[in-house]
Amino acid sequence: MKRIIAKQELCMGCGLCEVYCTVQHSKSKDTIKAYNSERPKPISRVRLEVNKPISFAIQCRHCEDAPCVTACLSGAMQKDEKTGLVTHNPDKCMGCWTCIMVCPYGAIKMDQQGKVVAKCDLCQGLEEPACVANCPNQALVFKEVKL
Amino acid sequence: MAKYVIVGASAAGIGAVEAIRDVDPVGTITVISEEPCPQYSRPMISDFVSGKADFNKMKCRTDDFWKENNVEALTGKKATALNLTEKTVQLEGGEKVAYEKLLLATGGKPFVPKMEGSDKDGVFTFTTFKDAERLAAKIDSINAKAAVVIGAGLIGISVTEALLKRGLKVTMVELQDKILSLLLDAKASDLVEAVVRKAGVNIVTGQSVQKILGKPDNEGVVDGVILTKGDQVPCDLVIVAIGVVPRTELVTGTAVKINRGIVVDNMMQTNVPDVYASGDVTEAYDFIMNQNRLLPLWPLAVLEGQVAGYNMAGKKTTYMGGTNMSSLKYFGTPIVSIGLANPKEDPALEVLVEHDAERNVYKKIVLKNNVIVGMTLVNCIERAGVLFYLMKNAINVKRFKQKLLSDDFGLATLPVGLQRKMCVVQ
Numbered sequence: 001m002k003r004i005i006a007k008q009e010l011c012m013g014c015g016l017c018e019v020y021c022t023v024q025h026s027k028s029k030d031t032i033k034a035y036n037s038e039r040p041k042p043i044s045r046v047r048l049e050v051n052k053p054i055s056f057a058i059q060c061r062h063c064e065d066a067p068c069v070t071a072c073l074s075g076a077m078q079k080d081e082k083t084g085l086v087t088h089n090p091d092k093c094m095g096c097w098t099c100i101m102v103c104p105y106g107a108i109k110m111d112q113q114g115k116v117v118a119k120c121d122l123c124q125g126l127e128e129p130a131c132v133a134n135c136p137n138q139a140l141v142f143k144e145v146k147l
Numbered sequence: 148m149a150k151y152v153i154v155g156a157s158a159a160g161i162g163a164v165e166a167i168r169d170v171d172p173v174g175t176i177t178v179i180s181e182e183p184c185p186q187y188s189r190p191m192i193s194d195f196v197s198g199k200a201d202f203n204k205m206k207c208r209t210d211d212f213w214k215e216n217n218v219e220a221l222t223g224k225k226a227t228a229l230n231l232t233e234k235t236v237q238l239e240g241g242e243k244v245a246y247e248k249l250l251l252a253t254g255g256k257p258f259v260p261k262m263e264g265s266d267k268d269g270v271f272t273f274t275t276f277k278d279a280e281r282l283a284a285k286i287d288s289i290n291a292k293a294a295v296v297i298g299a300g301l302i303g304i305s306v307t308e309a310l311l312k313r314g315l316k317v318t319m320v321e322l323q324d325k326i327l328s329l330l331l332d333a334k335a336s337d338l339v340e341a342v343v344r345k346a347g348v349n350i351v352t353g354q355s356v357q358k359i360l361g362k363p364d365n366e367g368v369v370d371g372v373i374l375t376k377g378d379q380v381p382c383d384l385v386i387v388a389i390g391v392v393p394r395t396e397l398v399t400g401t402a403v404k405i406n407r408g409i410v411v412d413n414m415m416q417t418n419v420p421d422v423y424a425s426g427d428v429t430e431a432y433d434f435i436m437n438q439n440r441l442l443p444l445w446p447l448a449v450l451e452g453q454v455a456g457y458n459m460a461g462k463k464t465t466y467m468g469g470t471n472m473s474s475l476k477y478f479g480t481p482i483v484s485i486g487l488a489n490p491k492e493d494p495a496l497e498v499l500v501e502h503d504a505e506r507n508v509y510k511k512i513v514l515k516n517n518v519i520v521g522m523t524l525v526n527c528i529e530r531a532g533v534l535f536y537l538m539k540n541a542i543n544v545k546r547f548k549q550k551l552l553s554d555d556f557g558l559a560t561l562p563v564g565l566q567r568k569m570c571v572v573q
Contacts, residue, residue: 049559097474101483
């Protein structure tokens with residue numbers, strides 16, 4: 001399946017991926033509102049990893065054999081066999097953090113002020129995920145990657 | 148005759164059904180389950196009591212799970228006997244179910260120590276949905292004001308939070324000197340204890356309940372407890388939340404080998420051919436302790452069930468093992484603790500600790516020969532999985548050891564070779 005992969009040597013560490021992800025996953029889809037007034041506060045599902053001078057963005061890998069799906073206590077985390085996506089249903093999520101404990105990528109975050117988790121959904125409905133489309137240095141690519 | 152018979156329909160049973168169907172779409176599967184309701188998340192029963200979740204939210208698979216997986220589900224039925232020679236499971240009422248491959252996924256049952264008065268009305272255990280339903284109904288029907296929770300482990304702390312949310316005054320009684328003592332070291336335990344006390348819970352450690360008292364006008368109904376040292380705590384409810392013990396009664400007296408739980412090899416097979424076991428009833432492999440032992444944890448039960456399922460269906464699969472590992476969400480304090488997080492003094496172990504009192508953050512990593520063998524994270528858990536990956540794959544961390552506790556520890560800290568192997572960078 002198509003996955004997002006980082007070109008570490010091209011990443012400037014600007015963090016715009018996080019900004020565009022946050023806005024894309026906000027209700028208002030408006031940068032100012034998303035950051036200043038929207039509640040619950042939308043969060044970025046991509047995380048900029050920095051260990052200067054190295055930086056790159058990381059988001060859910062949509063693992064073939066996803067440890068978060070096996071570990072999920074509530075059935076909120078599922079592997080869609082057709083699309084390959086690892087999907088998360090916040091209405092089913094109990095916020096037990098078990099998926100966070102077992103995700104090798106640290107790609108699952110706490111959302112809604114620590115009530116449930118949130119993770120990358122590869123921006124369903126968009127041609128290209130927001131972080132990839134808006135990376136100013138093309139340090140993120142969306143392509144077929146085998147895990 | 149069913150090709151596969153599974154006794155138990157919780158985590159391990161579900162894992163096994165899914166694994167079998169992954170490789171064998173047609174072989175007949177019969178599941179025997181005492182519980183009549185659809186698959187639900189047992190760890191969620193405290194959310195049911197607190198009112199945060201209804202049964203619908205607790206369901207961890209679709210309503211048509213049995214149908215979708217072409218399973219004959221004998222729900223609401225209890226397996227009472229096992230005949231390994233004729234390869235049958237007998238149900239209550241005498242009916243027999245024959246198998247080619249059998250999985251014992253009977254789980255655990257609450258441990259209730261000998262205690263005077265434990266048969267009184269108002270004493271509960273806390274393992275199944277039925278327990279939760281009965282407890283919630285009781286709170287309403289008697290307008291309960293106070294509860295004593297016996298045991299300050301995972302179950303104890305979860306039910307304590309739920310009762311508190313329902314407006315009850317809760318006293319948690321723990322025999323050990325510290326709460327969550329199987330999971331946390333003294334420092335982390337103190338930190339969590341302070342949070343729980345601040346929320347209004349009365350915590351008593353180093354004691355147990357020696358007697359449950361009845362009401363003066365109705366001896367059969369809970370009125371309070373007497374602690375080991377003689378103190379009396381008035382309450383309407385007592386919840387026994389000490390832990391679970393394997394439900395081995397079905398195999399007791401048969402040729403299936405039992406230690407504390409059912410003994411299995413790394414394919415989850417018992418000593419009897421064609422008989423497998425998984426989940427809380429089993430002693431499965433702990434990759435940190437390098438031995439098989441009881442680890443009654445939901446995610447491990449699913450994994451063990453999957454391994455058993457694959458092997459039953461003929462796809463040879465080895466269980467890589469789990470370890471004592473839990474994440475906690477209670478009292479607004481996220482915690483992850485894995486492996487040897489609270490080791491005894493040992494010169495072979497190196498312990499890295501950081502405590503930031505201001506942010507109430509605690510991090511501890513235990514290393515052996517530069518490999519992570521234990522960890523505890525309090526209030527900073529989002530990168531826990533990266534550390535667990537290093538632990539599980541026994542990766543030598545010598546080159547970046549000094550960064551393990553830093554706030555920006557993450558994938559960028561790892562050697563480039565490992566980043567590539569993990570497919571995080573090109």
